[in-house]
Amino acid sequence: MNNFYQAKKEAYFISTDPSLLNIEVIHHFLAFETHWAKDVPVSIVEKSIAGSLCFGVYHQQHR
Structure with missing residues (x-):
């Protein structure tokens, strides 16, 4: 179970x-x-994402 x-x-x-x-x-x-x-x-970007609450917004045509 996820908590997303x-x-x-x-x-x-x-x-x-x-x-x-x-x-x-x-x-x-x-x-x-x-x-x-x-x-x-890229390692800093990955580390930043791992330590953050990120919101992604996606359009159905691009999923």
């Missing part, structure tokens, strides 16, 4: 399940598209 929050509304799904997060996409955005986390290593 999940909700659906129309074509969108929100979840706190970290296994649904796409680490590669998150890392690429932070390392290459932001100035505050430029060149952040």
